[in-house]
Amino acid sequence: MNFALMFRYCIFGLPLILCLMWEIPLAAQTDGNWTSFTDMNSSSEFIYDGSLIWGAAPGGAFAFYRDGTLAKKLTNIEGLRGLELNTVEADSAGNLWFGAVNGTLSKFDSDGNYLTYYFIFKRRNVIDEPLIIYDLSADNEWLWIARQEGISKFSIYNNGGEIKENIEHMGSLVRPDVKVVFIDDNRIWFGTKNGIGYADKNSPFLPDGAIWTVFDSGNPAGLGNLDIRSIAYFDGHVYAGTAYGVYFYNESSYPGTWNLSGLPEQEINSLRLSADTLFAATNLGPYYTAGGTWQPYNMAGYPGGEVDDIAHVPEAGLFAAFSDGGFARYNGLWESFYLPGPRGQDYGDIVATENEVWGISYGVADQPGLAINHFDGTTWENYTDANSGLISDVFYSTAIDSSGRAWFGYWGNGISVYDQTDSTWFNYNHDNSPLYGVGGGYVVISAIGVDADRNIWMGSFKANLPHGIFILKSDSTWQEIQLSENGLQSNWFSRIILKGHQALFPTLEGFDMLDYGTDLVNTADDVWHHFDKSSDLISNASFDADFDNNGYIWICSDGGLNYYDPQFDYLDSLPLPFGFGPAVRNIEIDGLGNKWLATPNGLLRLSPDNTSWTSYTTTNSQLVNNDILSLFLVKSAGILWIGTMGGISRFDTGLESPSLELTEIRTYPNPAGPKFAQKVYFSRVPFGAKIRIFNIAGEKIQEIDATNDNGLTSWDFQNSSGETCAGGVYIYHIITASKDYSTTGKFVLIR
Structure with a gap:
């Protein structure tokens, strides 16, 4: 990728805070196709832009219409550079700004189209440490950023956006984590867990802590709680929402005093002003005041729960975001809803x-x-x-x-099965089956496997000895594999992997392997192997394993990656690339022999010949989160599902074994075009095949040779003369090198 990269430096106090800006739209990754699925059913902050209610969520940003129906979702696929959002703000031009936990500040237009992003970080030696962004407040050409260790004054328009100055000393508070920032006419207010303060926003000396008026433990001035959650201006006063109660600032005499407005027993998560009414989002629900006492907001039929933020929309009612997830809208009646x-x-x-x-x-x-x-x-x-x-x-x-x-x-309640054909559920536990757990009835099923004979294998985690594996056979009978001196060594199961007549049991006390021969019931021909640190397993805490195309067994653990050659009874390890691991949590091996590894630092792919690595992180791909917990590969389609600490990624790798008879050719994305990806991909195309592309008039515009052994071939939307093709419907014809097989299809190119 060719990125225009600009560093903006501002040295108005130490340590050095920098803002790094990407000036061009995001480019698609060079291979595969990504989709992100995240939870947006909570919101730390709402804003209403006149037509949509926008929310900052742990999994990205969303907008819904005034009736509560979903209008948009924004994830990393749409351009957000941080998905765990704390705040959203609209500037005077209508652009939207999203502040994230990872220190990124993403900018979108009012329609939700990505514009650019900035990275707010602190430089320590050679390591750039991101600063958490907690709150944003727009003020004409300025964007005030409440962040970890202070405030940044950000110029929206100068040089395409840059930090003007950093403020890290406010009175007696030095480098505080500023949770809220608020502009009141000519003053800038800030709130922390240890107090609140203000200064003249136009002062050229804002980094000088002496110019700030601060109310903290040394000078509370009547402020009964110093943990500031929100600030608002109402009825001629500045109001502060705290961990216990709402206070207003009376400045009739300098330096002023704080008086309790109300709700002294409640946690105030947010204050919002609308239509001459001040609303409060509290741990007991929404409240409001028109200048007198605080009142609960239409509690009849209220679904209940703590509220993180509220948005009052004229003629559409009040919207509430619940701390435990989900939303509610009041417009005469309370209606609860979740986003899909x-x-x-x-x-x-x-x-x-x-x-x-x-x-x-x-x-x-x-x-x-x-x-x-x-x-x-x-x-x-x-x-x-x-x-x-x-x-x-x-x-x-x-x-x-x-x-x-x-x-x-379950963790303690056995196992349930759901039959989608008739929507029925059934639970197996200690009371109605042979399942045995901790103390008998507390059955933790930490691993489940399904073999080719439709038997269900269940690992009972830490069950009373000698209990271990329980197998519900396809004929509805049960069989158990117990721990024994020369057999299964541990029941601290991580996974169960089954292939043919072999079973692999990664556990937290080593790795067990069973070859049960041709008959599962007859244990006389069972062959067991056990590995632990004494036999060169990197770590006893093994998490997963898989068989490769050459018969090797690959073992993941919290210490790294082992491989076992059963032919020579040889166990060895393979070091991971720098910056990854040491833990490897999951492994999946595709039809071409690539090994896909889940690590806390991103996704790794080891080539079929085990000589080269490819890494996928949030920096160089559209992976939703680097901290990967689980993987599942649909081998027939080359689709890798990735479970992370920040949502689910679906990676259409395109790395599938070629379809020799061309019966399983796939084209993606469809529609294609720069809005979706920089190329259109043809998967499972055999080596040596030709792909001919025609326009709707039947004219051949390009011919491509399939030269990749991995079955993935692409077209960059250019004709044989190197000219960019116009949008429209295109037809492709693929024929094998032997000319024995061919197939035809079509796709849409959108410009």
Whole structure:
């Protein structure tokens, strides 16, 4: 990529704070096609731009219409450079600004089209440390940034956008984390966990802490709580929403005093002014005042719950964002709603077929998971113990069997199976099956596997010895594999991997491998192998494993990557590239032999010959989050589903074994064009095949030779003369080198 890169320096106090700006629109990655799925069912901040209500969410940005229906979603695919957002603001030109936890400031136009972004960071030696952005306040040509360790005054228009100065000393407060910033006529106000203060916004000496008037523990001036959550101007006074109560500033005599306005027992998350009324989002719901006492806002029928922010829209009512997720709108009646998409951000397990995916925002012990999420290619459904046959919200593992039934392992309640054909649920636990757990009845199913004979293998985590693997066979009978001296060594299961007559059991106490021969029931011919640190396993805490195309077994652990050659009974390790690992949480191996690895630092691909690495991070790809928890590869389609700490990525790798008879050729994206990607891709094209592209008039405009062994060939929208082709419908014809097979299709090019 050719990026125009500009550093903006401002040395108005130490340490040095910099703003790095990308001046051109984002370019597509060079291979594959990405989609992001994130949870936007909460909002730390709303703004109303006159037509849409915009929200800053943990998974990106969204906008809904005045009736509550979804209008837009913005993720990294649309250009956001940070998805965990704290704040959104509109400037005087109508452009939208989004501040993120990773220090990025993303700029979009009023229609939600990406314009540019800036990176606010602190330079320490040679390491650039991002500064969390907490709040934004627009003031004509200025954007005031409340951030970690202070405030930045940002010029919106000068040199395309740059930091003018940094403010890190306000009275007695030195480098405080500023959670809120507010402009009141000629003053700039700030709020922290330890106090509030103001100064003349036009002063040329803002970095000088002496010019600030600050109310903190040394000078509270009547402020009963110093943890400032929000600031607003109402009825001739500045109001402060705190961790306990709303206060207003009385400046009839310098330096002024603070008086309690109301709600002294409530947490005030946000204050909003609309139509001469001041609204408060609190832990007990929305409140308002027109200048007198505070009143609950139309609580009849209120769905309940703590509110993070509110937006009052004339003639459309009041919108509330709940801390526990979801929204509500009051316009005569309260109506609750959720935005479509997955629930939760951390996906510890994920399984898929060509037609669907299940992703678990999982729970452990007494920490509940948020939801089990199902996507059928068009629609997301979210399952919880409140709206389905799930018997608990502490779910942990999942699998899909050959009949399309979905299995879900609980932390303490056994396992449930969901049959989509008739929407029925059934639970297996200690009371109605042989399942045995901790103390008998507390059954943690931490791993599930499905073999070719449709048997369901379940790992009972830390069950009372000697219990270990329970197998529900296709004939509805049960079989158990118990721990033994020469067999299964641990029941601290991470995964179960099954292929043919082999079973792999990564555990937190080593790695066990079983070859059960031709008969699962007959244990006389079972062959077991056990590996741990004493046998050169990098770490005993193994997480996952897989078989490659050459018969090797690859083992992931919190210490790195091992491989085992069963022919020579040889175990060795392979170091990861610098900056990745050491933990490898998951591995998937595609039909070409590429090894895909999930790490806390991004996605890695090891070539089939094990000699070269390719990395995918949020910096060089459209991966939704670098902290990867789970992978699932749909080998027949070359689609990699990636569960992360920040949502789900779907990566259409294009790395599939070639379709020799051309029966499984895919073209993507379709529609194609610069808005979607810089090329159109043809997957599974055999080496040596020819792709001929025709316009709608039947004229051949380009011919491409398939020269990639990985089956992926692309067209850059140029004709044989090197000219860029116009938008329209195009036809492709592919013929193999032997001329025995051919296929034809079409796609749309949009300019």
